[in-house]
Amino acid sequence: MRLSKAWIVAARDFKIFRRVKNVWSSIIIFPVVISVLFPVILEYLAVRGSHGLAAPGVLPNLLNSFSFFLVIGAANVPLGIASYSVVGEKVEKSLEPLLATPLTDGEILLGKAISAVIPTLVAMYAAAVVFMVGIDGVTFNTLGYYYFPNWNIATLLLVLMPVAIVMSVLFSVIVSSRVNDVRSANSFGIFILFPLLGIYLSSETSIITLDVSTLLIISGAILAVDVALFFLSTKTFRREEILTKWK
Amino acid sequence: MIETENLTKKFWDLTAVDNLTLHVDDGEVFGFLGPNGAGKTTTIRILCCLISKTSGTATIGGYEIGNKADWLKIRKTIGLVPDNVGLSENLTAYDNLDFYGKIYDLSDTQRKENNKRFLEMLGLWDKRNVLAGTFSKGMKQKLAIARALIHDPQVLFMDEPTANLDPEASKTVRDFILQLKKEKKTIFLNTHNLDEAQRICDRVAIMNTSLRAIGTPQDLESSVSGRKTVIGLEQQVNEPVLGALKKLPLKNLSINGDTITFDVEDPDKENSPVVETIVLAGGHVRSINVVGSTLEDTYLKLLRK
Numbered sequence: 001m002r003l004s005k006a007w008i009v010a011a012r013d014f015k016i017f018r019r020v021k022n023v024w025s026s027i028i029i030f031p032v033v034i035s036v037l038f039p040v041i042l043e044y045l046a047v048r049g050s051h052g053l054a055a056p057g058v059l060p061n062l063l064n065s066f067s068f069f070l071v072i073g074a075a076n077v078p079l080g081i082a083s084y085s086v087v088g089e090k091v092e093k094s095l096e097p098l099l100a101t102p103l104t105d106g107e108i109l110l111g112k113a114i115s116a117v118i119p120t121l122v123a124m125y126a127a128a129v130v131f132m133v134g135i136d137g138v139t140f141n142t143l144g145y146y147y148f149p150n151w152n153i154a155t156l157l158l159v160l161m162p163v164a165i166v167m168s169v170l171f172s173v174i175v176s177s178r179v180n181d182v183r184s185a186n187s188f189g190i191f192i193l194f195p196l197l198g199i200y201l202s203s204e205t206s207i208i209t210l211d212v213s214t215l216l217i218i219s220g221a222i223l224a225v226d227v228a229l230f231f232l233s234t235k236t237f238r239r240e241e242i243l244t245k246w247k
Numbered sequence: 248m249i250e251t252e253n254l255t256k257k258f259w260d261l262t263a264v265d266n267l268t269l270h271v272d273d274g275e276v277f278g279f280l281g282p283n284g285a286g287k288t289t290t291i292r293i294l295c296c297l298i299s300k301t302s303g304t305a306t307i308g309g310y311e312i313g314n315k316a317d318w319l320k321i322r323k324t325i326g327l328v329p330d331n332v333g334l335s336e337n338l339t340a341y342d343n344l345d346f347y348g349k350i351y352d353l354s355d356t357q358r359k360e361n362n363k364r365f366l367e368m369l370g371l372w373d374k375r376n377v378l379a380g381t382f383s384k385g386m387k388q389k390l391a392i393a394r395a396l397i398h399d400p401q402v403l404f405m406d407e408p409t410a411n412l413d414p415e416a417s418k419t420v421r422d423f424i425l426q427l428k429k430e431k432k433t434i435f436l437n438t439h440n441l442d443e444a445q446r447i448c449d450r451v452a453i454m455n456t457s458l459r460a461i462g463t464p465q466d467l468e469s470s471v472s473g474r475k476t477v478i479g480l481e482q483q484v485n486e487p488v489l490g491a492l493k494k495l496p497l498k499n500l501s502i503n504g505d506t507i508t509f510d511v512e513d514p515d516k517e518n519s520p521v522v523e524t525i526v527l528a529g530g531h532v533r534s535i536n537v538v539g540s541t542l543e544d545t546y547l548k549l550l551r552k
């Protein structure tokens with residue numbers, strides 16, 4: 001498998017995405033919502049409210065759970081992109097000529113994965129910066145500069161988020177090659193968010209604490225899932241079925 | 248250039264291609280003719296390494312279909328114009344081509360050159376920055392052809408490139424195929440259009456799951472003996488004329504209004520007694536024609552078998 005070939009596929013997809021509204025909206029809406037909404041919620045709930053959440057001992061845990069939501073958000077974003085980019089090819093029937101070229105299945109799939117991962121990462125990192133600045137803005141009085149620096153969120157953004165995005169993309173690619181419309185691809189794709197939601201709820205209910213070592217363990221587990229999903233995707237990408245059953 | 252031997256493809260219990268044996272020479276325009284469901288697309292897909300064969304062998308330029316080691320070489324040798332053009336509708340014509348040029352490792356200058364050359368040859372250069380999705384069917388077809396040629400393949404597979412095109416667009420595509428023939432490209436052309444096969448193909452195979460006939464269009468025409476005499480009268484064929492004709496030993500006599508048709512082997516000898524008979528029975532002959540069998544006759548006859 002040649003990375004340069006996968007990149008050619010990804011670069012073409014970027015060009016296509018520029019003209020597809022659905023892809024744009026999935027890249028923009030969720031990151032904007034998450035990065036703006038959370039600081040606002042926190043402002044009303046924890047800082048202005050009288051729930052005692054503003055106490056310096058409680059707030060960091062709450063914030064860590066909050067920031068985990070960035071990961072869930074990140075995993076949600078590429079569902080729309082990846083399912084469009086695979087189902088879109090089916091609808092246009094543009095895979096047949098592509099499969100007749102010297103590209104391998106792995107190169108095509110990797111290209112599809114890259115084209116969904118990169119815009120998501122860019123959008124989510126931008127969202128994360130807004131999020132951190134916003135949270136720091138509302139919690140500065142109690143916590144000082146909580147996020148600058150903060151190893152916890154660094155691990156979350158730089159290690160956990162990329163592997164979670166890749167997991168979601170690969171899962172979505174696999175689902176998309178089995179269904180024939182973007183909507184059902186999306187609704188099945190949502191399932192990949194459940195384990196992440198489980199982790200989020202466990203941290204909210206203090207079953208686990210999302211410290212650096214826990215985050216690294218979770219990342220390692222997801223990375224293993226990523227590798228497994230990539231192999232699964234090349235196995236489920238059967239040329240013959242794609243051509244004859246993708247109607 | 249292309250050789251198949253007993254090539255067979257089964258989809259479960261349905262045999263789509265049955266023991267196909269044929270060869271296509273270097274630089275030949277080969278017409279693969281058959282009705283819908285004849286197995287034309289399936290054959291092209293096997294030859295382009297898109298789907299597996301069930302049994303038999305096939306080679307392209309000496310490389311073996313189904314052999315992993317030859318896979319890449321075959322793909323570099325061939326270009327495919329699929330039955331559904333399969334363009335990226337949200338890309339411009341130029342970007343559609345350029346993408347394929349990149350896949351085939353063409354250098355930047357080579358790509359620019361080829362993109363321009365093929366877009367110009369097919370009359371799409373002015374539309375190069377227009378989205379392919381907005382193109383007419385004919386323009387899409389031309390762009391798909393340009394895309395298949397971008398890496399200068401030796402063999403071009405085309406799956407019904409003129410189906411669904413208006414006559415003018417069809418003609419452009421056919422003229423272009425003839426131009427490619429001058430460049431010594433080998434062309435495997437699926438079609439269900441007899442006229443097209445006859446006009447542009449060096450050799451034609453008639454296919455309906457299994458191979459029914461193969462040869463030059465002229466060979467195939469004469470393979471069905473059966474010239475006909477067509478006599479036109481000035482008025483409707485009436486009872487006396489019909490009665491008189493029925494007494495003659497004519498094969499496949501048929502009457503249609505003012506037209507009489509029958510099979511003829513030696514028109515010079517057989518026609519004049521017939522005309523005399525008609526005149527004696529009071530008919531007025533307006534015209535006499537002898538028509539040869541056409542590729543269409545051969546085709547229909549072979550398919551009925």
Ligand SMILES: Nc1ncnc2c1ncn2[C@@H]1O[C@H](COP(=O)(O)OP(=O)(O)O)[C@@H](O)[C@H]1O
Nearest residue numbers: 244245258263282283284285286287288289290
């Ligand atoms: N994936 C498939 N599964 C089952 N049958 C198929 C499949 N693809 C093609 N066929 C059948 O094989 C036969 C040949 O089809 P095809 O090669 O598309 O014919 P043509 O291109 O000559 O119209 C048809 O009867 C078609 O229904």
Ligand SMILES: [Mg+2]
Nearest residue numbers: 287288330406
């Ligand atoms: Mg077909």
